Amino acid sequence: MLLVDVLAGGVRGGTAIMFAALGETVSERAGVVNLGTEGCMLLGALGGYAVAAETGSPWLGLLAGAAAGALLAAVHALLVVWRDADQFATGLTLMFLGLGLTSLYGAAYVGESAPGFAPVPVPVLADLPVAGEVLFRHGPVTYLAFAAAPALWWWLRATKGGLLLRTAGERADALVVHGHRPGLIRGLAVVAGGALAGVGGAQLATAYAHAWFEGMTAGRGFIAVSLVIFAAWRPLRVMAGSYLFGAALALAPALQARGYALNQFALDVLPFVITLVILAVLGRRTLRAAPAELRRVFQSASSR
């Protein structure tokens, strides 16, 4: 059934986007935008694939992907938090740095074979009609993603760490009054966000595409950034949005494999059109939901 295939494809392909978007959520809830997420994903993809190839363990690859993403994000944290550099300029530059570095050092791994994650159907649940195929016939990292979004939601809401992080994004001066260092909290949030983006990249390479190729994230890091905005910085909405994008990306091949006549190029731009439409519809409502410290960075050009 077409719908089932598209939804299953959405979960399969949305996982990488979700990890990156959850990472961006962590970063932005602390008040820092990281446009370098695409670069963190690429480093994560290469790091994950390379380490899986060298060690034979995709799990070690996943960890390496997290470390690689965190490393690039650490540069962002240093420049933005410590040196007060412009967030957008730094993020974009890091994206290109990540692209260049991975093209250069990734050349050795193009065409190289590496062990990856194979789908593990969940007993009983995998046999459910519709839901079984959509949700329970994926790789272990996809199941990890099912848990990651609710976990982040709970952590932000119910723990002291989550409170400190949110305060860094809302009222940094209040943290200072209580003897905390907002800079440190933001820095850690950015690095953690980069690690999550790195996991997303590693998932893309070792569980989805089973290959490394330069630029293979193909804009997913940017989709993640815009997703966080229209998901109003909330992890569970980020989860839903990631699957929506995954489904949009899965639509073209699902239709074609059935022989439908369609405009391939229109379908290719669909995820980006969806983004623009949602941003246009939500308009300033998105901004109102933004963490206060972020809003200052984010204020768009208004006619009023």
Add this chain to the structure above:
Amino acid sequence: MRKILIIGAAVLLAAACSANTAGTTAAAPSGAEAAAPGKDATAVGFIFVGPRDDYGYNQAAYEGSQAVAKAFPDLKVLTAENVPEDDNAARVMNSMIAKGAKIIFATSYGHLDAALKVAAEHPDVAVFQQGNLITGTPPKNAGTYFGTVYEPVYLAGIAAGRATKSNKLGFVYAFPISQTLNNINAFHLGARSVNPKVQTFTVSTSSWCDPAKQAEAAANLLKQGVDVITQHQDCTATVIKTTEAAGRYTVGYHADASAIAPKGWLTGSQWNWGPLYIDMVKTARSGGFTGSKYNGNFRVGYRTGENPFVQSPYGPAVDEETKKLIEQARERLTKSSPFAGPVLDQKGEVRVLDGHVPDYEEIEKMDYFVSGVVGSLPKS
């Protein structure tokens, strides 16, 4: 987005690539009217649209360039990877010419416009373009060349048609350019020649290499019950691994990838550019380019011999009977063509008349799917 990334990559890689070409002889003066294109060249330049180690199209062309380097120790071989199919290509070729290159190989289909521009600006440089067609009279110093890749693809189609149990074959491709349509149609016709019930399902990724899209394309074809998948993509590992993991059969393209599909590998088509490149360079250096067979749209195949495309080794799933059928077909192709009439399109219209054997140029102008191929050409 993709384009921005590619340009960004090109900019970043330009720095890395400059190391390849540093230290060459001083720029040769251009514009000397008399010199035959490419005569006594001391340097030759190759541009590739992708990285030289993509396990595919660009790697094959790169290996060809290294065969040239080996054959002519006195020749400086300049290479540039990730050259986009736009004006940047002209810039890269011009910088090679400034470094002394008198022979240029522009190895991607989309490099043709830039290659013709460079040829017009430098009458003393011989410009070879791989895979496209020059319409009208070619300039004195330019030509295109290619092999008939669809012939080994037709043979591989026979293996696919014999192997399938569901009678559904899958084909993942990038863009509906004529080379690709030739491959899809030849694959299907090869399969149908031994299995009249077979259908070929097509999915385009609108990219020469986007592994994530390939993964989704392969997953959807498998979901439709397709049990043999082949492709026309620059990087091929994702589709092959996905197919192998599902326990289905693979027909390869560009390279022998049986190592990553030990069970499901049937056969495929791969490249051997070296001998052709070497002969082209020899012709140009001797001053005999203009008016030679290379000064136009040069094509080789089983009918003319020396095809740069060769069939990949067989996998364990191919039986002796199939191998025999393929041998017979190969013999047939030395006198005929995969597209010998009658060929019908998807609507049932006759596109190649009964008894007609189309020539290479006619075949490369193909702009339709043959009957039995499922899917429609992407509209633009």
